[in-house]
Amino acid sequence: MQRRTMTATAIGLALGLAALPAMAQNEFGSKELIAAAEKEGALTYYTANFAETEQEVIKEFNKRFPKIKVSMVRAPGGQLITRIKTEAAAGKLGADVVNHSDRGLMLELADLFQDYAPPNAADYRPDALVSPKLWPGVTLGWAIAYNTALVKNAPKTWMDLTKPEYKNKMIGQVVAPSGGTTWTRSMFERQVLGEDYWKKQAELGIAMYPSGAPLSDALVRGEVTIAPLLYNIIYTKIVEGAPAEAIFAPEGVPIIPYADGITKTAKSPNAAKLFMNWRLSKEGQAFQITKLGNITSLKEPPAFPKGWDPKVVKVWVPNFEQFEKLRTPWIEEWNKTYGYRQ
Amino acid sequence: MTATSVEALAAVNEVQRPPRRLAAPLWVAALLLLLTFLVIYPLLMLVFGALSDSNPIVDGFGAFKPSAKHFLEVLANPNVHLAFFNALAACGGGTILAVVIGLAFSWIVVRTNTPFKGFIAGASMIPLFVPPLVAGVAWGILGSPKTGLLNTALKWMNIDFRFDFYSMSGLIIVFGIYYAPYVYMFTASALKNMDPSLEEASEVAGASAFTTIFTITFPLIAPAILAGSLLSFVVMLGIYGVPAALGAPANINVLTTYIFKLTAWSPPLYNTAAAVAILLMAVTAILVWAQQRLLSGRSFATVAGKAFRPRSLNLGKWRWFTFGLALTYLFVVVVLPTLALIIAAFRKFLFIKDFDALFDMKQYSWVHFNSVFDNPLTMLSIWNTLKVGALTAVVGGALAFAIGYTVNRTNVAGRKSIDMLATLPIAIPGLVVGVAYLWAWIGLPGGLYGTLWILALAFVARFMPDTVKALSTSFMQIHKELEEAAWICGRGLLGTIRTIVLPLARPGVVASMTLLFVLAVRELGSSLFLYTSDTTVMAVLLLDYYEGGNVGKTAAFSLVQTLILAVLLGFTTWLSRDAAQGSARVG
Secondary structure, three states, rough: OOHHHHHHHHHHHHHHHHHHHHHHHHHHHOHHHHHHHHHEEEEEEEOOOOHHHHHHHHHHHHHHOOEEEEEEEEOHHHHOOOOOOOHHHOOOOOEEEEEOOHHHHHHHHHEEEEEEOOOOOHOOOOHHOOEEEEEEEOOOEEEEEEEEEOOOOOOOOOOHHHHHHOOOOOEEOOHHHOOOHHHHHHHHHHHOOOOOOEEEEEEOOOOEOOOOOHHHHHHHHOOOOOOEEEHHHHHHHHOOOEEEEEEEOOOOOOEEEEEEEEOOOOOOHHHHHHHHHHHHHHHHHHHHHHHHHEOOOOOOOOOOOOOOOOOOOOOEOOOOOOHHHHHHHHHHHHHHOOOOOO | OOOHHHHHHHHHHOOOOOOOOHHHHHHHHHHHHHHHHHHHHHHHHHHHHOOOOOOOOOHHHHHHHOOOHHHHHHHHHHHHHHHHHHHHHHHHHHHHHHHHHHHHHHHHHHOOOOOOOOHHHOOOHHHHOOOOHHHHHHHHHHHHOOOHHHHHHHHOOOOOOOOOOOOHHHHHHHHHHHHHHHHOOOOOOHHOOOOOHHHHHHHOOOOOHHHHHHHHHHHOOOOHHHHHHHHHHHHHHHOOHHHHHHHHHHHHOOOOHHHHHHHHOOOOOHHHHHHHHHHHHHHHHHHHHHHHHHHHHOOOOOOOOOOOOOOOEOOOOOHHHHHHHHHHHHHHHHHHHHHOOOOOOHHHHOOOOOOOOOOOOOHOOOOHHHHHOHHHHOOOOOHHHHHHHHHHHHHHHHHHEEEEEEEHOOOOOOOHHHHHHHHHHHHHOOHHHHHHHHHHHHHOOOOOOHHHHHHHHHHHHHHHHHHHHHHHHHHHEEHHHHHHHHHHHOOOOHHHHHHHHHHHHHHHHHHHHHHHHHHHHHHOOOHHHHHHOOOHHHHHHHHHHHHOOOHHHHHHHHHHHHHHHHHHHHHHHHHHHHHHHHHHHOO
């Protein structure tokens, strides 16, 4: 019995040892893939995310794969989609990899993308995928941020943002029609926090901003004192010492899984695959969480952002069907409720 | 003069000129063909977009089902009405202010003995280099009702008054002070080229200096004033950055911010944006037509074959008053926003609790500059921008000269159409025109897409009206008798252009090429669709920083951009001054 156990252990160990380098390789791709990717030596990356954030990702990728040069083209969401469509139709699509926050728009373009799944495909939440070709290389989440020098009684929940003590444009909001990310937040507010949440909040008098970046800047400057923000926009500022803090509210954290894919016309398909594999790997996701303030769509997160208690904080992913169907009528109502002229 | 006449005499003996009868139509046809490629073809794409739901490249022309749906939607939308009214109010107010400032300035610089005129003239052009987005950001930092630096200073001085630049009046003031140089450029060169004998006659007849200005000087340079105010109005109509930064916090929409929203939403509504853009074009067409009606049939030729020197009015003690006025303007338009940008660029964060916190030196560092130059795209974008700027200035300058000369100095058939085509692009907002160029040119055979040339061509087309108009005023002022004299001496057309027109119009040519360079460096809207990873330009990178929510890096990078432009412009000024002295010696 004892001998048997020992043998089994020995075999197991031997298998395990043999599997170790193989696993390290498999995490990002086979030896052949890596060799082929390095031979291609470059890829072009289209992104709608913040340029600086994505440059950090590229830098980190290059620490592991220094022989692959990543060229980036960055444009705001709607403009990037128009460009991809037009380039593709003219047979001049320059992208090997596309990174985009609007899953609905990317789904319409699914035909441009090749079949692809990362080695750790099974580790991803199924509700974060809209197509088997498109993967959440980036996942962002909503937090409540405030200026620490100006707010005495900081909000702790989403419901706190309807309290009369925060009236008169203390709170800033990115307008709901701004894009997929803000629509996700507005949908969460209405479906989870209550039908009358918008009305209660709008009555306080809200300062409205066209997008998250100027709002995060306004928060640091003290133009507004409290603002729901995508955590990654404010996180880097907090790390650099800005007078700001951000919390994840207990009612839930609406998250936005991106839809990233490899184009069928990719000139460097292997480099593209390796880049996607790395971004979707535990290492890639952990880097984005700890250094950039992202969230992840992995079922078991390799790391948590600061202040994220996995026992308390619940992730909220919008139902994709409702996300598409409710969008126009609800945003019209949002505009009316907040008095926003579209 | 002697050298010229000797050359001219020699030219009499030159053999055969090309048959003019055939050359003129060929020349007009060539220009029309070029303008069709640069203007009409992209515009057709835009009309196509406005009249359908399809993308001409993606869906093909077969999918074109014309309908007036977008037009009707746009016309019926009350938010469009409001944005339209806001745009007219902001740009109208801004233009009036710009004319007052620009005219006063050009008079002070050209016609008075105000001290340090050269310095004032140079410094007053600085607002032109500032991208509108940066101007908007800078005035937000200065004039925000809650955290504006001006208000922080007022509070410190115990003054109750507070500025609020997040308002319509804020928009008007910022538009007015930033676009005054447009008016200045036009009126200053007109004043410089004006024969002072008319003013002298007025004074001999007993009119006061004041009366002379308003009854002789300003009416004589009316085309320049009108052209300058029209141009500044139309340019303001197309500006996105200022209303985005100052109007948005107060929920004030203008047409450009509305169009930007249409293109940025997901899904983007380009077809509706194209419909709004065509409305904008209609407004501009009416303005241009009105301007031409007003000016037609009058002669504004004030540069004749007589030698004169612009007269400088001795203001006596009052010259210190005009000097003070000029300094105040420069302080408001250059020093204050630059100071705001410097503070933003060097301060780690822009949270300034009170006035004393402004002087806490621990808060200042080079950190934003370091991270800007750590970015490998920074140097690439600077280099690309310089190349595109130079290409645009040379190609656009040459084309504008050819068009300006043909329209203003010849009687060839078809010149009116050339003029009209060259004026068309003025009203199309950059973002919409960007997508029109993409639609129009991406399918062309040859590797134009993905090169710097496609950017340069887009800029040449987009800024042709500005350049042609700037040059036209110079042409209008050169009296026909000078060219006739050359012809009598036996010069051919090209010889006359080379020896008479070009040297006389040189200040205008240099100014328009410089203007083109500056506009090309600043241009964002059309770059956004045409740049690729290898051809990224500074304006695109600046938007990346702004959209990343980083005022510090945005400010640092815009200071870098301003510095580069200032160095280059200083260099061209030095070059042209040197050349002018050289030619003066020869003459």
